[in-house]
Amino acid sequence: MLPEEFVEKMRALLKEEAEPFLESLAGEKTAGLRINPLKVDEETWKAISPFPLEKIPFVSGGYYFSPRNDRPGKHPYHAAGLYYVQEPSAGFPAEVLDAKPGDRVLDLCASPGGKSTQIAGHLQGKGILIANEISGKRAKVLSENVERMGIKNCIVTSETPEKLAKRFPEYFDKILVDAPCSGEGMFRKDPETTIYWSPRFVKKLAETQYRILEKAFVMLREGGTLVYSTCTFSPEENEQVIERFLHQHPEMELVEIEKNSGIADGRPEWSKHGSPELAKCARIWPHLVRGEGHFVAKMVKKEGEGSRFPFREMKGTVSGGKLKDFYEFQDRYLTDVDFSRFFLLGHRLYALPEGCPDLKDLRILRAGIHLGDMKKNRFEPNHALALALKRENVKRSLNFSSEEKDWEKFLKGETLKGIGQDGWILITVDGFPLGWGKEVQGTIKNYYPKGLRIIY
Numbered sequence: 263m264l265p266e267e268f269v270e271k272m273r274a275l276l277k278e279e280a281e282p283f284l285e286s287l288a289g290e291k292t293a294g295l296r297i298n299p300l301k302v303d304e305e306t307w308k309a310i311s312p313f314p315l316e317k318i319p320f321v322s323g324g325y326y327f328s329p330r331n332d333r334p335g336k337h338p339y340h341a342a343g344l345y346y347v348q349e350p351s352a353g354f355p356a357e358v359l360d361a362k363p364g365d366r367v368l369d370l371c372a373s374p375g376g377k378s379t380q381i382a383g384h385l386q387g388k389g390i391l392i393a394n395e396i397s398g399k400r401a402k403v404l405s406e407n408v409e410r411m412g413i414k415n416c417i418v419t420s421e422t423p424e425k426l427a428k429r430f431p432e433y434f435d436k437i438l439v440d441a442p443c444s445g446e447g448m449f450r451k452d453p454e455t456t457i458y459w460s461p462r463f464v465k466k467l468a469e470t471q472y473r474i475l476e477k478a479f480v481m482l483r484e485g486g487t488l489v490y491s492t493c494t495f496s497p498e499e500n501e502q503v504i505e506r507f508l509h510q511h512p513e514m515e516l517v518e519i520e521k522n523s524g525i526a527d528g529r530p531e532w533s534k535h536g537s538p539e540l541a542k543c544a545r546i547w548p549h550l551v552r553g554e555g556h557f558v559a560k561m562v563k564k565e566g567e568g569s570r571f572p573f574r575e576m577k578g579t580v581s582g583g584k585l586k587d588f589y590e591f592q593d594r595y596l597t598d599v600d601f602s603r604f605f606l607l608g609h610r611l612y613a614l615p616e617g618c619p620d621l622k623d624l625r626i627l628r629a630g631i632h633l634g635d636m637k638k639n640r641f642e643p644n645h646a647l648a649l650a651l652k653r654e655n656v657k658r659s660l661n662f663s664s665e666e667k668d669w670e671k672f673l674k675g676e677t678l679k680g681i682g683q684d685g686w687i688l689i690t691v692d693g694f695p696l697g698w699g700k701e702v703q704g705t706i707k708n709y710y711p712k713g714l715r716i717i718y
């Protein structure tokens with residue numbers, strides 16, 4: 263049931279469009295997935311996709327699926343990180359951000375990671391992505407998704423926007439603020455979200471959103487791009503937040519968002535001062551587009567005298583001797599991969615991305631690839647390393663076909679029959695890595711993380 267005040271408000275705002283809008287909220291929800299270009303290209307996907315191939319026109323690599331007929335979250339390609347299940351309209355903001363290889367990007371409100379993993383696909387492993395999530399619990403989910411997608415150049419942090427703004431003034435080329443919002447665009451997908459809705463809640467969130475944008479502004483370099491998005495329809499959280507922000511920062515300019523496939527303009531008449539340029543923003547409406555609903559604004563900071571803020575790069579912190587066990591592992595099991603910029607967090611060994619900023623005193627959940635753990639006199643590879651590799655990067659692997667159910671044994675945590683060689687072995691499905699096993703005397707012990715195992 264939609265909140266009555268919400269229905270009345272939308273009737274007043276949308277006038278003759280209100281009925282089709284409200285009817286659409288009573289209809290069936292849309293669902294989509296976005297393939298991970300770090301692991302599979304579109305041609306290969308077309309050949310192997312277990313699901314129908316109906317493209318989402320405004321998301322590169324995005325496809326609709328029917329939640330009635332298909333369960334992509336249960337397919338082993340999901341565990342292998344071949345795609346991310348993402349509500350179709352939620353794929354639009356990162357397209358608008360348009361990150362390019364080499365960019366320094368911040369996703370300030372990032373969990374569970376739909377947009378971060380999409381941005382990482384656009385970066386193609388080059389540049390830096392800081393994916394931040396203020397809530398520690400939600401940051402863990404974000405970190406798991408970054409791991410599953412095999413991303414090598416992402417730092418997952420769990421900090422307040424205030425703390426990050428002190429550390430990274432004018433550092434980023436591109437920033438996404440996918441702000442916490444009243445989630446009116448989730449009403450159809452997840453009816454429970456209606457419980458929290460109230461006009462007061464909307465007002466409170468508008469204040470939070472504005473404060474987050476202020477911090478993003480501090481971190482954006484001159485000439486940099488800032489994208490703001492919400493999954494809600496309320497003008498208070500959308501046009502009005504942007505209007506206030508632009509008024510406060512004349513050096514920020516709205517950029518026209520290219521719209522196709524039914525994506526609509528922003529609504530200047532719903533802002534306090536009616537600034538016509540707000541039409542440059544984009545609105546995804548569920549009665550006009552097959553998606554649940556989003557608002558997106560794109561802004562640039564005008565160029566001044568300055569250029570990129572000089573920044574201290576994080577130096578590798580681990581000396582050669584300490585890495586002996588890792589190098590032994592690398593020689594014995596890996597081919598054609600070379601890691602550098604080693605960084606130890608406790609006993610966890612990471613390979614940092616090139617140009618990684620100094621991370622001292624930040625709450626870090628992941629920095630680059632978590633290669634593995636330094637145990638007493640041995641190195642134990644991490645799940646993240648398995649997912650960041652390709653089958654051809656390892657000397658030993660055991661493959662399962664996705665068409666037979668044997669892969670399930672591995673994802674359930676069962677032991678497997680060995681291949682006759684003791685040691686670490688990469689387990690794959692149709693050639694895509696799923697995780698590690700370790701063979702001892704003909705039996706492969708399962709190293710698929712306990713928290714990810716399927717139980718049924």
Ligand SMILES: C[S@@+](CC[C@H](N)C(=O)[O-])C[C@H]1O[C@@H](n2cnc3c(N)ncnc32)[C@H](O)[C@@H]1O
Pocket residue numbers: 352370371372373374375376377378395396397400422423440441442443470474
């Ligand atoms: C819309 S969700 C982000 C969804 C994510 N970008 C994605 O595409 O998967 C907004 C996030 O903002 C976080 N958040 C809540 N309050 C915040 C605040 N004051 N500052 C920064 N982030 C906040 C929430 O925990 C939530 O994870």
